[in-house]
Amino acid sequence: MAELSTSNVGRPQSSVGKEEMSPTGPKPLIVTENMTCGYELERERKLLTALVDISLTVHEGEFMVLVGPSGCGKTTFINVIAGLIKPWKGTASFNGKPIVGTGPDRAMVFQDYAIMPWRTVLQNVLLPFELRDHGISKKDADERARATISDVGLGGFEGSFPHELSGGMRQRVGIARGMVTQPKVLLADEPFGAVDAMTREVLQGQLEMLVMNAGQTVVFITHSIDEAIALGDRVAVISHRPGTIREIVDIDMPRPRLAEGEITGDPRYGELREHLWSLVKDEAFGAKDLPFHEDPEA
Amino acid sequence: MTQAPIKNTDGTSIESQPRLREAKWTWGRIWTRYRYGIITVINLSVFFAIWQWFASSGRVNPLIFPEFTDVLRTLKIGWFGGGNLEGFNNRMLADFVIVKNFWETLKIYSLAMVIAIGCGIPIGLAMGGSKWLDAILSPYVWTLSSLPRIAIYPILLLFLGIGPQIKYAIILSTAIFPVIINTWAGVKTTDQSLINAAKVFGANKSQVYRKVVLPYTLPFVVSGVQLSLSRGLIGVVLAEFLSGATTLGGIGWLVFRSAAAFNSPLTYAALMSLAVFALILVQGTRSMEAKIAPWRQATTT
Ligand SMILES: Nc1ncnc2c1ncn2[C@@H]1O[C@H](COP(=O)(O)OP(=O)(O)O)[C@@H](O)[C@H]1O
Ligand SMILES: [Mg+2]
Numbered sequence: 066m067a068e069l070s071t072s073n074v075g076r077p078q079s080s081v082g083k084e085e086m087s088p089t090g091p092k093p094l095i096v097t098e099n100m101t102c103g104y105e106l107e108r109e110r111k112l113l114t115a116l117v118d119i120s121l122t123v124h125e126g127e128f129m130v131l132v133g134p135s136g137c138g139k140t141t142f143i144n145v146i147a148g149l150i151k152p153w154k155g156t157a158s159f160n161g162k163p164i165v166g167t168g169p170d171r172a173m174v175f176q177d178y179a180i181m182p183w184r185t186v187l188q189n190v191l192l193p194f195e196l197r198d199h200g201i202s203k204k205d206a207d208e209r210a211r212a213t214i215s216d217v218g219l220g221g222f223e224g225s226f227p228h229e230l231s232g233g234m235r236q237r238v239g240i241a242r243g244m245v246t247q248p249k250v251l252l253a254d255e256p257f258g259a260v261d262a263m264t265r266e267v268l269q270g271q272l273e274m275l276v277m278n279a280g281q282t283v284v285f286i287t288h289s290i291d292e293a294i295a296l297g298d299r300v301a302v303i304s305h306r307p308g309t310i311r312e313i314v315d316i317d318m319p320r321p322r323l324a325e326g327e328i329t330g331d332p333r334y335g336e337l338r339e340h341l342w343s344l345v346k347d348e349a350f351g352a353k354d355l356p357f358h359e360d361p362e363a
Numbered sequence: 364m365t366q367a368p369i370k371n372t373d374g375t376s377i378e379s380q381p382r383l384r385e386a387k388w389t390w391g392r393i394w395t396r397y398r399y400g401i402i403t404v405i406n407l408s409v410f411f412a413i414w415q416w417f418a419s420s421g422r423v424n425p426l427i428f429p430e431f432t433d434v435l436r437t438l439k440i441g442w443f444g445g446g447n448l449e450g451f452n453n454r455m456l457a458d459f460v461i462v463k464n465f466w467e468t469l470k471i472y473s474l475a476m477v478i479a480i481g482c483g484i485p486i487g488l489a490m491g492g493s494k495w496l497d498a499i500l501s502p503y504v505w506t507l508s509s510l511p512r513i514a515i516y517p518i519l520l521l522f523l524g525i526g527p528q529i530k531y532a533i534i535l536s537t538a539i540f541p542v543i544i545n546t547w548a549g550v551k552t553t554d555q556s557l558i559n560a561a562k563v564f565g566a567n568k569s570q571v572y573r574k575v576v577l578p579y580t581l582p583f584v585v586s587g588v589q590l591s592l593s594r595g596l597i598g599v600v601l602a603e604f605l606s607g608a609t610t611l612g613g614i615g616w617l618v619f620r621s622a623a624a625f626n627s628p629l630t631y632a633a634l635m636s637l638a639v640f641a642l643i644l645v646q647g648t649r650s651m652e653a654k655i656a657p658w659r660q661a662t663t664t
Binding site: 228 | 554556557559560561562563564565566570574575578579581656657658659
């Protein structure tokens with residue numbers, strides 16, 4: 066399992082896109098400007114601000130990692146980009162257009178897997194093709210779904226139901242479903258959180274290959290600083306709720322970082338790790354409690 | 364993926380060798396295999412033997428507590444006919460009296476249940492799916508479902524008079540609410556992250572409903588139906604108790620009237636028939652949920 070079979074099949078190669086050639090550098094794909102958003106708590110009749118003033122740009126082919134204490138709004142951010150929730154203030158746009166809903170070019174891997182318990186592994190992975198026309202035949206979709214399932218290490222489990230699988234295996238079903246359509250952007254919410262350490266390394270390696278070979282754009286949430294450094298081009302550290310961007314750290318280390326084995330020996334790795342850790346630690350333990358905002362404008 | 368047949372180390376198929384040697388039948392083996400059946404048979408035999416001994420000991424009035432053998436005889440006559448009724452407490456007892464009343468009950472019960480389930484599911488779905496309908500209907504649904512149903516009998520009687528309509532009305536009023544409420548609860552509690560996943564991958568409103576909400580709700584509907592089947596059974600017996608029928612009032616009517624006529628063997632025989640029917644019904648629907656929604660079973664354990 067060296068490389069995802071989905072990696073170079075009919076995928077637009079971002080590196081040859083004409084925007085890339087322009088003097089302004091890589092094309093911005095996801096742009097949020099002063100975005101503030103949150104939730105309406107119906108029972109408490111209150112508005113909860115989850116994210117404040119987020120201005121972040123993710124370029125085409127970029128691997129953006131978000132880290133931050135739990136509850137800081139990482140999932141909320143990814144939900145806005147997916148088109149599931151709308152910002153209260155500010156803008157969020159994708160490919161130059163404001164995000165008004167979900168789209169075939171943005172797929173998501175969910176933190177809590179969100180796979181249908183009444184569908185087999187294969188049926189779950191085929192769901193995106195059932196719901197949208199991705200321009201491939203039924204037979205091709207089936208083939209691709211099977212290939213993706215075997216890429217995530219679930220070959221032989223196509224006919225199993227989620228309740229027959231372990232937590233890590235269920236998460237891999239969610240990963241396969243997110244990748245099967247070869248979306249322009251993969252939004253991954255702690256995708257390897259429940260996966261065992263060995264499978265995680267394999268999947269991280271595959272994801273890195275996908276990024277290197279196909280220029281996959283990824284927005285990736287993780288709790289692990291090591292994972293952030295191993296995978297990210299940039300790491301955005303989000304403060305505790307209401308989340309703001311504390312700092313964006315460039316991971317200026319050459320790829321492949323995982324296929325070559327150890328990057329942990331590199332002195333730069335140690336520096337980055339220390340720096341990120343100090344930022345995250347501040348946020349995790351320095352959390353002041355500002356739970357509710359009566360008025361989002363306030 | 365097809366799996367290669369398992370081979371022995373020497374390459375021969377495992378199938379070609381005798382599998383497990385046929386075990387010898389010993390008492391121990393028979394016991395481990397059939398113990399629950401054996402225990403049940405012994406249990407019931409002891410129960411009926413004590414019944415028989417107690418009833419024939421002269422300690423209780425046979426008008427209240429009949430001998431078990433009399434009940435058996437009554438069951439035979441009531442179900443299969445051919446009774447020699449002479450010298451037997453034969454008030455109300457006639458050939459086939461139980462089976463005829465049983466069919467009467469079954470007829471009304473099954474039609475009423477079809478109506479209850481057929482209306483309850485769409486009402487529950489609609490209430491779960493629309494905030495407006497929910498707001499409009501829920502006060503009535505919750506009030507009626509909490510009210511002891513027998514309390515509305517006098518009103519129903521005024522409206523419908525004595526007759527089959529009132530039976531249907533009572534059964535419906537007892538059986539429809541579990542279906543409505545469970546279906547509603549299924550729709551309401553549908554996992555938001557499953558809905559989000561469907562949306563991300565392109566589901567429109569109707570697809571979210573068909574591909575997430577309905578499958579998620581199905582096991583709730585099944586338990587609602589289960590509950591409603593047993594509630595409906597209470598309803599039908601209650602309705603028959605209260606109905607003014609003079610003949611062929613159903614199995615509940617038979618229990619009620621035979622007791623009033625001090626024909627205790629018939630009362631017990633009718634009751635036992637009802638018990639067996641209820642048992643079959645409940646046991647039959649118990650395995651339904653496991654078959655329809657195996658994932659729910661697995662997540663609750
Ligand atoms: N659907 C929701 N309704 C109300 N509050 C929510 C909802 N989802 C998340 N929140 C709240 O918003 C904040 C940010 O949540 P989330 O984005 O899930 O954080 P993270 O993914 O960083 O752990 C949390 O305080 C959480 O309680
Ligand atoms: Mg989260």
